Amino acid sequence: MNIFNTFESSLHASIESLCKEDRLPAGLDLTRLTVEPPRDPDHGDLSTNAAMVLAKQAGRKPRELADLIAERLRGLEGVETVEIAGPGFINLRLSDRFWQSMLSEILKNGEAYGESRIGEGQSVNVEYVSANPTGPLTVGHARGAVVGDALASLLQKTGHKVTREYYVNDAGGQVDTLARSVYLRYREALGEEIGTIPEGMYPGAYLCEVGQALAERDGRKWMDCEESEWLAPVRSFAVERLMDLIREDLKAVGIEHDVIRSEKELVEAGAVQSVIERLKEKDLLYTGVLEPPKGKKPEDWEARPQTLFRATDFGDDVDRPILKSDGSWTYFANDMAYHLDKANRGHTTLIDVLGADHGGYVKRMKAAVKALTDDTTALHIILCQLVKLTRDGEEIKMSKRSGNFITLREVVDEVGKDVLRFIMLTRKNDAPLDFDLAQVMEESKDNPVFYVQYAHARIRSVLRHAEKELPSVGQGLSQLSDAPLHRLTDSAELAVIKRLASWPRLVEASAQAYEPHRIAFFLNDLASDFHGLWTKGKDNEELRFLLPADPELTQARLALLQAVALVIASGLNIFGVRPVEEMR
RNA sequence: GACCCCGUAGCUCAGCUGGAUAGAGCAAGUGCCUUCUAAGCACUAGGUCGCAGGUUCAAAUCCUGCCGGGGUCACCA
Known part of the structure; x- marks a missing residue:
């Protein structure tokens, strides 16, 4: 095809x-x-x-x-x-005939047009979002969430077996902090005066209901306990609660993961130990002293012997520590175990969608995967740049510390999931993205969501009119694919068919490059083709779509329009955006 | 200091993994509404692809070195 x-x-x-x-x-x-x-x-x-x-x-x-x-x-x-x-x-x-029969093929394929088999036999794990379960998702998470989800769909479209995965960081110090913060709210819920939230704790009001819920479930059970007693149960309660919250947020943008993997469970199952064993066998661990980082010197830096992984043997810049000074594993050690876990589940390609601030992490993780899987599993890391949130051009400042951040939910409530998703995919992942809350709702050409949706809606409108005014012209896909398509001879019409014919190639290229944003540009071009045709009909009556005097030509043109609508819908589906029937 | 990303029209960005005369959208200028939604369309103008070398039939694209902007840099996740 x-x-x-x-x-x-x-x-x-x-x-x-x-x-x-x-x-x-x-x-x-x-x-x-x-x-x-x-x-x-x-x-x-x-x-x-x-x-x-x-x-x-x-x-x-x-x-x-x-x-x-x-x-x-x-x-x-x-x-x-x-x-x-x-x-x-x-x-x-x-020849024109070739293109006309191409159109017929497109209609015969229907929704499946554009699918490819280049991914056949490949199992891809796409890990995205993976936000710490310490608060609601913010707009900062939105980009990676949408990019990961669309990429997963794109890979499915090209025949890959895809697993959408979320890694829960429920084992580190941050969830302990969460537990302590929730414990405070719990005491508060039971009537205690807690004053201001101490430095270093999560101040967000969203934890009040978590504390409340804990109080409802357990009553005063933990009030007079030592931290060593309540920490673990409160932590797991809190993490569960927050994951529910996060899942709801994700659902609001249309995202559902196939696998939610817990770091804690992985560690408790001994996954880290076995990674360490494996590395020892390969002689990739040793005890050494790292140079202090140049440029920015941590004040409490102390040169001391550490257990290091020979990352430099696999392309990293320095060897990486796997044990913390308190004897527990570093995040990196856990993450090695996690990536090996993914590889062991039979995935041939692993994709991590991360924020650009994790850039420094890429080399070491690639080194680890290479070492642990003997280079049999590919790891691709997609770094998403920041989103600059504005309203009418004015920047909305956010800072996590002050608790003054815009949540994902707020943005979805304001602009809708479809707009949010589409806009997040209009830039290359490694380019910063401007998101203007006012502009994305504008009904004009500057707004790509609108522009593409409008093209789809216009086509649907024409088809509805045709149904009403020319009911004798059959509109079923099979009827349209058998329409007298040789009547489509105008250069603009043929140009549209040529565009449609390039859709499968574009899908394949986007998938191979892991660049879903290319689809946004394609859809914009296709919409532009269509709007051009439309206006040509305004200027020249013979080019109108609906010609009561010529039902054959009308049907041929409806076939073309239907194919355009089909491809637009198909592209939007990859993005998880619903094509609209009318603009309203 | 090291590493990663970016540098293309006045602005925001594409550029199909090396192809022919580098493309869109804003902004600027000129046209097009008795018609299936003008919420749109057509045309004009705008460029040393950061700079300098190299690789080859061919470089915005690949390599090296600079310049400028952003990010990251034991024991956080």
Whole structure:
């Protein structure tokens, strides 16, 4: 269905037949050949660099080689002209009939159009959000959440087996702090005066109800206990409560994970021990003293011997400690265990979606995965840059310490999940993103969500009109795919079909690059194509979609519109955004 | 000091893993509403792709070195 791949196969076959006939030397390396759309449509529909890439190997001049290959390509079905241009590009132009039948194929495939099998046999684990269970999700988490979720969908669309995963950091010091903060609120709930929340505790009011709930469940049970007694039970209660809260927040943006993995359970199951054993066996642990970090010197720095992992053997800059001074594992040690756990569950590719502030973490984790899985499991880390939240251009400052942060929920309540999701995907993950609460609700071209949704809604509107006014024109997908599509001859109409034809290729490229944002740009372009068609019909009556005097042409155009709507919907679905029927 | 990311039109950004004359949207200028939603469309203008080298048929894209902006940097997660 990806026509570029189809023609690439034909190209390979053509070259191989030339080899068999001794008109080209045998054993040519074809891996660097490409078939792609030329940037300039004047150059044709497809272009290949074959002649230039093979020139050296074949010992022939590119133009000469191009002539030879071009001759073969001329015989291919759907090819109208073959031209040689520039330094040796071979440009193909496909017939109108080819494109018309392409449209028919698209409609036959329906929702499935754009699916690919490039991921077949691969099991991918996408870990995203993984926020500490110490508070509600903020807008800061939103980007990684949406990017991870869309990426997971994208990979599913390309045939990967995907697991969406959330890693709960419920084993470290932060959840102890959480427990202490909740304990305070618990005492408060039981009528005690607690004064101001001490420094270092979580001050957020959202913990009041957690304390309240604890009081309701356990009564005064923990009031006169030592911390050593209440810490663990309060902690697990609090973590459970907060995970419920977080899950609800995620649900509000349409996110549900397949697996929620607890760090604590992993540790208690001895996963860290076995990682350490494994590293010992491979002789990748030793006791050493680290250099103090340059630039920023921690005040309480002390040079002391530590148990270190030989990360430098696997591309990291320094070896990394796995034991803290109190004898417990470092976060990194736990995380090694966690990543090995993921690999052991049979995933061939691991993806971590993290905030850009974790950039310093990438090398060591990659080193760890490489060491632990003998390089059999790939780890990709996607770093999401900050989101700058503004309203009418004015920045909304946030700071976690003061408790003055905007929650994910607040933003969803204000703009809706669809808008939030789409906007979060309009930038490359490693580029900062501006999110203007006012602008994203604007009903204009500046607002990409609106622009794309409007195109979809307009199409639905036309189809509804057609149903009412021209009920004899069949609109079922199978009817449309059998419509007299040869009537679509206007260059703008054909251009739209060509755009639609490039959709599978775009999906594959986005998936391979782990870049869902490309879909947003594609949808914007497709919407623009459509709005152009629409206005052309305003200027020239013959180009209108609904022509009562010509039901055949009307049906052909409805087929085109339906296909556009289908692809827009399909792209939005990857984003987890609902296509709208009308704008209201 | 080390490492990672970014640098493309006045502004915000794309650029299909190396292809032909580098593209959109804002902003600026000019047109288009008796019509299926003008909430839109068409056209004009705008560039030493941070700088300098290198790799090759071909570099915004890959390599090296600078310049500028951001992030991170034992024992936090």
